[in-house]
Amino acid sequence: MSFEYVQKIVADATETKLSEITIDSSMDNIVGWDSLGHLAIMNALASKFPQLEDDMRLQSLASVKEIVDLVNSL
Amino acid sequence: MNEDLTIEDKLNFEKDGYLIKKVLSNELCDLINQEIHNKLAADSEGVKKNPSIYHYNENPRVIEAWKWSPTIKQVALDQYILSILRGLWNAEPIPFSTINFIRGSEQPLHSDYFHFGSKPELFLAGVWIALEDLVPGSGELSIVPGSHQYPIVDCGDLGLEFPKSKAELKINNSVYEDYVRREVEKNSGKVKNVLLKQGEAVIWAANLLHGGSAITNVEATRKSLVVHYHFEGCEFFYNPNFSKKSIGKYAIRKLDDSDIRGKRS
Numbered sequence: 001m002s003f004e005y006v007q008k009i010v011a012d013a014t015e016t017k018l019s020e021i022t023i024d025s026s027m028d029n030i031v032g033w034d035s036l037g038h039l040a041i042m043n044a045l046a047s048k049f050p051q052l053e054d055d056m057r058l059q060s061l062a063s064v065k066e067i068v069d070l071v072n073s074l
Numbered sequence: 075m076n077e078d079l080t081i082e083d084k085l086n087f088e089k090d091g092y093l094i095k096k097v098l099s100n101e102l103c104d105l106i107n108q109e110i111h112n113k114l115a116a117d118s119e120g121v122k123k124n125p126s127i128y129h130y131n132e133n134p135r136v137i138e139a140w141k142w143s144p145t146i147k148q149v150a151l152d153q154y155i156l157s158i159l160r161g162l163w164n165a166e167p168i169p170f171s172t173i174n175f176i177r178g179s180e181q182p183l184h185s186d187y188f189h190f191g192s193k194p195e196l197f198l199a200g201v202w203i204a205l206e207d208l209v210p211g212s213g214e215l216s217i218v219p220g221s222h223q224y225p226i227v228d229c230g231d232l233g234l235e236f237p238k239s240k241a242e243l244k245i246n247n248s249v250y251e252d253y254v255r256r257e258v259e260k261n262s263g264k265v266k267n268v269l270l271k272q273g274e275a276v277i278w279a280a281n282l283l284h285g286g287s288a289i290t291n292v293e294a295t296r297k298s299l300v301v302h303y304h305f306e307g308c309e310f311f312y313n314p315n316f317s318k319k320s321i322g323k324y325a326i327r328k329l330d331d332s333d334i335r336g337k338r339s
Contacts, residue, residue: 012239039316044238
């Protein structure tokens with residue numbers, strides 16, 4: 001469940017096709033995952049999980065796997 | 075006293091929010107144009123461009139060319155430009171962004187400060203350089219003299235939510251552009267098209283409204299380069315488009331990888 005949720009967030013935030021977001025996707029291989037896309041990802045996560053709103057870990061998330069791991073830990 | 079700035083320069087900048095100076099030689103401009111041309115000819119797909127949400131026509135904007143062009147990096151670090159900025163802001167400039175245009179962007183009036191904020195506020199400069207003699211109809215740079223004194227706004231001031239996707243970001247941007255149009259009208263702002271000669275630059279204050287006018291001469295190019303600078307001594311830098319200062323929420327921006335001067339210890 002977490003991966004599908006994160007996949008949608010990253011796809012919307014980076015304007016990437018859903019099918020192109022995999023567990024191996026990251027800032028390094030998703031063109032739209034620039035600074036704006038990253039901020040959008042952070043906002044989407046904080047909107048769904050308010051406890052993350054001021055969590056500094058959001059800023060350092062650089063891959064889908066890291067986001068999934070974070071969401072699974074909540 | 076800064077020899078590169080007269081008292082008249084400073085007074086005009088304070089009043090109008092911009093200055094025009096000749097900053098580069100024609101030869102250097104020609105070299106940059108050739109580099110951009112060669113790079114796009116060799117690898118157009120691989121060249122980094124502005125996100126599509128900031129495209130208003132088919133003309134791409136090349137971003138971060140300083141990362142592969144020593145010439146463009148040299149311009150961002152040009153001592154004459156830095157001296158002018160030091161004189162106007164009384165602080166050490168930090169170049170952090172370059173954008174190259176080949177043709178006019180037709181971007182609606184906006185302030186860079188909606189994207190690049192600082193604390194204390196307004197420690198941001200734009201240096202927009204004509205790399206060729208600009209011709210009428212090429213989608214000239216438009217500015218609104220005096221608009222640097224309009225209010226600073228962020229996402230919260232416009233009643234917007236933090237964008238969670240590029241689509242929402244585009245909507246927020248459109249709301250901002252509508253707000254700018256109303257502000258210009260409310261303040262009876264005069265939009266001025268600037269026709270520069272090769273090597274001349276508009277140096278603008280943080281919140282000066284500017285944009286690309288409509289292209290009426292489709293054959294004309296508008297080869298140009300804009301460099302953005304923050305300044306040393308700021309507490310932090312933030313993205314107002316993703317911030318709500320009224321509730322203390324700032325989307326912090328780090329300049330570590332974008333400081334064109336290189337890593338600082």
